[in-house]
Amino acid sequence: MVVESLGLHKYRDKGNMTKAEIDLTTKALIEAKKAGQFRAFWKDFNESVNLMASGEVVIQSMWSPAVTKVRSMGVPCIYQPLKEGYRAWAAGFGLPKTLSGKKLDAAYDFINWFLSGWAGAFLNRQGYYSAVLDTAKAQMEPYEWAYWMEGKPAEKDIKAPDGTLLEKAGAVRDGGSFEARMGAVACWNAVMDENDYMVRKWNEFIAA
Amino acid sequence: MPAATRAGVWLRRLTSRAAAPYWQAAPLALVFAFFFVLPLVVTVIVSLWRYNEYSITPALVGDNYASVFSGCLAELPRLCLTFKTYLSTLKFCVLAWALTLLLGFTVAYFLAFHVRSLTAQMALFLVCTIPFWTSNVIRMISWVPLLGRNGLVNSFLIGAGLTREPFTWLLFSDFSVVLAFVHLYTMFMLVPIFNSMSRIDRALLEAARDAGASGWQALWNVVVPLSKPGIVIGSIFVVTMVMGDYVTIGVMGGQQIASVGKIIQVQLSYLQFPLAAANAVVLLAAVLMVIAAMTRLVDVRKEL
Numbered sequence: 116m117v118v119e120s121l122g123l124h125k126y127r128d129k130g131n132m133t134k135a136e137i138d139l140t141t142k143a144l145i146e147a148k149k150a151g152q153f154r155a156f157w158k159d160f161n162e163s164v165n166l167m168a169s170g171e172v173v174i175q176s177m178w179s180p181a182v183t184k185v186r187s188m189g190v191p192c193i194y195q196p197l198k199e200g201y202r203a204w205a206a207g208f209g210l211p212k213t214l215s216g217k218k219l220d221a222a223y224d225f226i227n228w229f230l231s232g233w234a235g236a237f238l239n240r241q242g243y244y245s246a247v248l249d250t251a252k253a254q255m256e257p258y259e260w261a262y263w264m265e266g267k268p269a270e271k272d273i274k275a276p277d278g279t280l281l282e283k284a285g286a287v288r289d290g291g292s293f294e295a296r297m298g299a300v301a302c303w304n305a306v307m308d309e310n311d312y313m314v315r316k317w318n319e320f321i322a323a
Numbered sequence: 324m325p326a327a328t329r330a331g332v333w334l335r336r337l338t339s340r341a342a343a344p345y346w347q348a349a350p351l352a353l354v355f356a357f358f359f360v361l362p363l364v365v366t367v368i369v370s371l372w373r374y375n376e377y378s379i380t381p382a383l384v385g386d387n388y389a390s391v392f393s394g395c396l397a398e399l400p401r402l403c404l405t406f407k408t409y410l411s412t413l414k415f416c417v418l419a420w421a422l423t424l425l426l427g428f429t430v431a432y433f434l435a436f437h438v439r440s441l442t443a444q445m446a447l448f449l450v451c452t453i454p455f456w457t458s459n460v461i462r463m464i465s466w467v468p469l470l471g472r473n474g475l476v477n478s479f480l481i482g483a484g485l486t487r488e489p490f491t492w493l494l495f496s497d498f499s500v501v502l503a504f505v506h507l508y509t510m511f512m513l514v515p516i517f518n519s520m521s522r523i524d525r526a527l528l529e530a531a532r533d534a535g536a537s538g539w540q541a542l543w544n545v546v547v548p549l550s551k552p553g554i555v556i557g558s559i560f561v562v563t564m565v566m567g568d569y570v571t572i573g574v575m576g577g578q579q580i581a582s583v584g585k586i587i588q589v590q591l592s593y594l595q596f597p598l599a600a601a602n603a604v605v606l607l608a609a610v611l612m613v614i615a616a617m618t619r620l621v622d623v624r625k626e627l
Contacts, residue, residue, distance in 0.1 A: 148579065154491070155495045155577025155578060169472075170472055171467075171471055171495075310376050310593065311595070318590075321578075321580070321589070322411065
């Protein structure tokens with residue numbers, strides 16, 4: 116996204132780069148690293164929260180619940196949508212083909228439960244989007260749905276799934292509605308065809 | 324020979340006096356075989372397999388090793404990824420080794436020769452182990468609030484008017500990595516050296532004094548040579564631990580300083596097990612070479 120913004124190159128698919136595109140991106144990353152752009156990288160939720168809360172970094176790519184966590188620690192932190200768009204990822208279930216009989220039925224039972232609404236509402240209240248929105252909607256209050264999904268100002272205080280206060284009444288979600296946010300995805304995180312090469316170049320970037 | 328007598332001969336052999344040492348060594352040998360030799364063999368085997376994003380398949384190919392060293396000859400004199408990483412790891416090895424040796428030797432010397440009573444010696448020795456009461460990870464992470472941008476050191480320096488901007492090189496830098504290594508591993512250097520020193524016959528030092536040696540001469544010509552086995556054992560500990568480290572370099576280096584262990588970890592996180600295994604085998608070979616060189620300098624077995 117930075118490379119495109121600088122006008123260096125227009126990617127066909129940022130989620131599945133060619134070798135030449137990986138080279139170009141790595142080169143840009145190494146230049147930024149040498150210029151002192153990066154303070155630290157994080158690998159788990161808590162690391163990203165600590166880096167932000169301690170003031171070690173002032174801007175970083177974060178998950179929305181992590182931003183929420185930083186805010187709940189009393190440190191002002193904003194989830195800033197970029198004009199270049201969003202980096203998005205999705206997770207789903209995969210069943211091994213070795214499953215059969217009762218185990219297979221149990222797996223489908225779990226998936227049916229997962230999509231039946233309660234879990235979807237939980238995910239939506241964390242700022243993610245569940246796979247089946249209709250059932251999740253049935254489990255959420257209308258004012259919650261309006262805030263999280265429609266991008267409208269909150270009628271009442273917005274609470275996290277665990278009951279902690281997230282936003283006071285009147286707040287509007289960063290980036291707006293489901294359509295506005297998902298319509299602005301610039302890049303899907305995915306396993307690239309050139310995954311091997313990408314990992315190799317990532318290691319070169321770390322070593323640079 | 325009938326089967327019954329043959330079994331009898333075997334039984335007698337197994338219970339004979341000559342077989343006793345083998346029985347005594349068997350439990351440890353089994354533990355080693357199961358937890359050390361077997362995993363190592365599996366690693367070597369897997370390093371010859373093929374893989375893609377979703378599966379690994381048994382094979383007998385050198386592709387992974389070729390990938391580890393790809394471009395290493397073609398890109399000379401520019402260093403390839405593997406050489407560059409080993410060089411960086413080696414740099415940390417040398418720095419950590421030199422500093423832990425200096426500190427460990429000094430503390431051990433003080434404990435062994437300047438503290439007279441055995442009780443005081445033991446008490447001070449135990450004091451040295453206090454940091455080990457918490458886990459490795461906690462000991463590392465505690466540096467962060469101390470050295471960070473808004474950490475204690477920087478707040479003090481700014482408060483005292485010594486600097487206007489916080490020093491960012493204190494954390495997530497080569498400095499913080501080496502600092503953590505020294506903090507974590509000095510003890511591994513201190514203990515073997517202290518052990519060697521406490522066996523030195525005090526009469527030798529008196530003899531050196533009587534023969535007119537100065538304090539430094541006695542230290543260099545008597546204490547250092549006699550502490551060599553301890554120094555070598557401590558060095559092996561420190562060097563092997565630094566060579567394989569990725570946690571300390573990761574946490575203290577902000578995950579953006581390369582080490583061989585870090586490369587292996589990144590490959591594992593992308594499920595490239597055969598490639599990671601090949602890297603591990605190469606690392607093992609490198610560490611064994613370093614240890615071979617060190618034991619060549621001092622024959623530890625003879626000196627113990």
